Amino acid sequence: MRPSKTTHLDAEHFLASHEASSPLLEDILSDLSFDAPTSVIDQPFVNLLHQVAFTHPDKTAVEYQQQTISYLDLEEKSNQMASFLADGKVKEGSILAIALDRSIEMVIAMLGILKAGCAYLPVDPKLPHERIQYMLEDADVQLIITSKPLLQEVRCKAEKLHIDTLLPILDAYSPAFVDRISSASSLAYVLYTSGSTGNPKGVKISHKNLTNLLLSVKKKPGLNAKDRLLAITTISFDIAGIELFLPLITGATVVLAEATAIKDGRLLHKLLREKDISFMQATPATWRMLVMAGWEQPLPLRILSGGEAFPKDLALLLLRRCDEVWNGYGPTETTIYSTMKKLAITDPVITIGKPIAHTGIYVLDENQLPVKNGTIGEIHISGEGVADGYLNRPELTTERFVPNPFSHNFPVLYKTGDLGRILPTGDIECLGRIDHQVKIRGFRIELGEIEQQLLEETAIKEVAVHPWEDTPGNKRLASYVVLNDPSQAAEGTFAQLVTNWKENLSKKLPEYMIPADWIPMDQLPLTANQKIDRKGLPKPKLQRTASLDAIEKPGTETEKTIHAIWCKSFRVPSISIDTDFFDMGGHSLLAVEVMTKVDRESGKNLPLTTLFSYPTIRKFAAHLDQSSNDHEWRSLVPIKPNGHKTPIYLVHGMAANAGTFFKFTNRLHEDQPIYGLQSKGLNGKDAPNHTIQEMAEHYVSEILEHDPNGPYILGGYSFGGYVAFEMARILIKKGKTVQSVIMFDTQAVNLPLNDHLDDSALSRLKAKFVKKKVEFQVMLKAPKAFQQIKTRAAKRKRLQLLQKIGRAEAPTSDDRTAVIKRIRALNYQAMISYRPQPLEVPTVVFKAKIVPSKSSDHWANGWTNYSNNVKVIPVEGDHFTLFEEPFVDDVGKKLNMHLKESSH
Structure with a gap:
């Protein structure tokens, strides 16, 4: 296929694609001159x-x-x-x-x-x-x-x-x-x-x-x-x-x-x-x-x-x-x-x-x-x-x-x-492509390659993959799927199918080729020539409201109660009782709002993690009917208890709840047990712990009751990393084996947190500037997550304003929001009073690639000062979005890999 040797710039073939009358042809040809000898x-x-x-x-x-x-x-x-x-x-x-x-x-x-x-x-x-x-x-x-x-x-x-x-x-x-x-x-x-x-x-x-x-x-x-x-x-x-x-x-x-x-x-x-x-x-x-x-x-x-x-x-x-x-x-x-x-x-x-x-x-x-x-x-x-x-x-x-x-x-x-x-x-x-090839972040992608891989899935009859922009300059891939069994388009079933498809694709395709959005279709739109009309494919963001047309309505009184609470919180007229709370756009703050309303309506006080375990109205209502008000509140929460591998115990962040870790359920190996730890006192009755040492003692006692022998893998997000580190000290002192302590972007380098106490005008201005830069990086990499975070913050501020002027009901001293706020304040005081001591334990730092304004950019987040065995695993996102889509996929994938390597 090689052309024959040439000794000069061949200009005549370039002329062939121009009109001879062009006044600039001489300039063009001189521009093409090349002075290097053959x-x-x-x-x-x-x-x-x-x-x-x-x-x-x-x-x-x-x-x-x-x-x-x-x-x-x-x-x-x-x-x-x-x-x-x-x-x-x-x-x-x-x-x-x-x-x-x-x-x-x-x-x-x-x-x-x-x-x-x-x-x-x-x-x-x-x-x-x-x-x-x-x-x-x-x-x-x-x-x-x-x-x-x-x-x-x-x-x-x-x-x-x-x-x-x-x-x-x-x-x-x-x-x-x-x-x-x-x-x-x-x-x-x-x-x-x-x-x-x-x-x-x-x-x-x-x-x-x-x-x-x-x-x-x-x-x-x-x-x-x-x-x-x-x-x-x-x-x-x-x-x-x-x-x-x-x-x-x-x-x-x-x-x-x-x-x-x-x-x-x-x-x-x-x-x-x-x-x-x-x-x-x-x-x-x-x-x-x-x-x-x-x-x-x-x-x-x-x-x-x-x-x-x-x-x-x-x-x-x-x-x-x-x-x-x-x-x-x-x-x-x-x-x-x-x-x-x-x-x-x-x-x-x-x-x-x-x-x-x-x-x-x-x-x-x-x-x-x-x-x-x-x-x-x-x-x-x-x-x-x-x-x-x-x-x-x-x-x-x-x-x-x-x-x-x-x-x-x-x-x-x-x-x-x-x-x-x-x-x-x-x-x-x-002026763009003739065929179905696109470029995302500079990588050339043949949409047909993704479609061919998806057509190997037995549930898929037809598929079209197409790019779209949710914000200018940010391209995403959307997959439009026609199923062999139309009944599988129900939200819960379809979501599980998507999880399986994405997992299978990740074994064959690079991350940038895996669609971010998935839309079930009755049929793909066609042109007059019976080809897929890609211009006729709907934008993914329009699909959430469209999906509400096929609604399974509540039947029992409890389902009707939960349905009314969800509709009011999501501000929609109706929700299928089989729709997943988190697929609807639910998040931890909205979960607090929903569970507070459930408390008032039912007179029961279930752990916040209940919503993560039973994320549909049907499942949640059935669990609520079976639960009693005299159950014992425990800090140890089973997230995925089944499996023969060494369990991983994950400690909550500053906000006290372990709900974040439920996102690992379908992202870690099917045989990997996962347990979360939530703050004592979240039920509004028990006295909370005041120091990290107290928390560690409490959590270790519940872990030993659950598994007296070990070995143990401990982890914590942000604040929880300090608690996990202290738990490792206690377990090692008791003669137990701790395989590793996993820090999800926990910052040891900032202890004591003096920089948080600097409230000068210059410091505030600098922090605001750096915060804006971080936010923009998050927006570029995950615009959907960024928009969700900003929307939540705006809603929270609006609610606080309405409560302040008496236009919205203020939280009582015993509702979940107030309880979490008090425990969060206690956790903050515990953190700034904590001084970790060096410990011989393998420490794994999942370090966010985008470093927030109040974090020092130390290569290991400072943990080399406290452990002589530190491994750093960079992950996508910043400190506050590690567990948001799509960054949580990267965290889950790398955590899975680490657990597999450590088991060897």
Whole structure:
């Protein structure tokens, strides 16, 4: 599939897609000129790196955290890696996988693979194991360079070579340059992208493809030896090739951003300033995150945006904050970028610009004929960037890589599936997709791949997956499902089906490909041609009210009472008695309101967690009828008591209730027992505990009564982490085994909490500013959760105001709201009086990636001061949204993984 060698920029095929009368054609062609000789383009880029290494031997090539490596050391280490691999380990032309965390060693390994005459397959260790296994098998990978903590559960025939074991033995190999690449047409890497048939497809990129791209981008936007580029992209995303390799052929420095900084706009902004970054590439989603994280003052920075469409409002914001803003466009199949455009404030529209060097762009109609300027057609690409096709997919290669009738120099055209038109300036405007491919956060997603996976579910008859925006710029995937059995569309049944489907998808697809919204449909809307009318699919947010049409009405007197309470709290006319309280949008604060009303109507005082255990009107009413008022109130609450694994005991947060942990019910292994602990005194009768030590003694007594022998896994959210830590001390003193203490974003670094006591005007202003930045990050990542939180807060303030002016009934001293408020105040006093003492116990910190305004950003939340065995697991969200959708999915998944690892 490779085009024949060319010695000059082939301009005639570009002219074929323009009207000859265009007054700017000479300017266009001069813009496309490329001054690199063919001999340079026709060589692997590692040869250019080899030359640079001896031009700048002592200069820093790569920097990561406090570590650096010079150009000469990088050259020699990667040569030694290549020598090791070439020494009978692998054959030239083999595809080797690389699955490493961000590090200097990762760069050494990538270069070593290339110099050994092999191609690398980047693997993101966070991908589902089934997807990783498919990629490894499809590419016939014989060797994976990884590290011991990664890919432990991935079964494959490939040999796993651990980088920690490999590095010490490299000194035994020659540091001389390894010239093992047979030609520039040899394979450099294989990168898997989403595929419409249900499995990802591997794109084959040659050395010549990559060299042409790097030399072109070196010229425009431009990079030189004085530059420092901040690399933030995972190597499994194609634009990472620009970040890692472009600086290395120019003598510039690659600054690898830490994984924690990549999704935190504040940390990225800090890196840009403190590391003197002059160039950065990112997707529009990352640029918007940076702007909203507080980037106001201009920086001496050139930026390149790629991966997805560049919104004009965002481009204007960035143009005011940096020196230059460039927009790049190109599919993976044409080697990252095929066009480039320097943007200006005066641009009427955001375009993708003109072709890069040795690249041709055609806008063609359905008959593969050029359209007139200004007419919309499909964008086709030819040139040195066009890939060798798809690995082991000849039919798909033939379909997408077609003959080029306009040029003999570049005989292959790649059909992008993107709509576009050529403007009078010669710039190309991209206008979206022809097919059902979308981009979310820069990742290319074939909707057909998700649909194919869902059609394997026996309950699903038809399905359509479609993107929508709940807020501008925030795309979500919605799945519209027609069931084989229409009766399963009932809310409770359908919700359980969705849980199962999402779990199955998570084993095969990356997180960004799992739909966030699920809508049952009687039938999918069709066009006149009997195709799915995607424009006719309803917005997911309209479905909640529509679902109330099919209502199972209350029958018993208790059901009618509960139904009336729920309707008033949710402000809806009617609710099916089988609708889940939390699927309706219920949350812990609303649960307090509902249970307070139940107390008054029934004369009974059930634990708040009852609503989590019996979340429908039918189930709750039946439990209420069977309960008596003389039952013993206990702090230990069974959340999921069944299972043979070691139980996990989870302590409430400041608000005293254990209801939060019911969200783990369907997110942990089916054999994992879960118990919650709620504050003593929530029944309004028992005297509450006043210190963390008292709470720990009380909770340990109930745990020992439940399970006298152990071992024990303890955990706590926020405030509850301190209690769990103290419980571990008591149990260990009693000779019991505590496997681990899990801190869900508990901050030890702030004790004592003096910063909370600073009430100066400056402190309040600073806290308000930081709070707004955190809120925006939450809004970007979880707009639905953010809106729910803001709505709850607004309702709470409104109710307090109405109570204050006498327009709403004020809470009595013995209702749940007042009781929780008193216990919360006691818990706060207990927290600021608590001083943890060091303890030899494995401590696991689930650290929120978004750090709130009143939390110190210590890497382990300060627990290294109290335990010599601390493990940190970063999780999505901030301190207050860890257990909100969609962040709770990430917490549940990683907790499940930790429990599985600890059991081994």
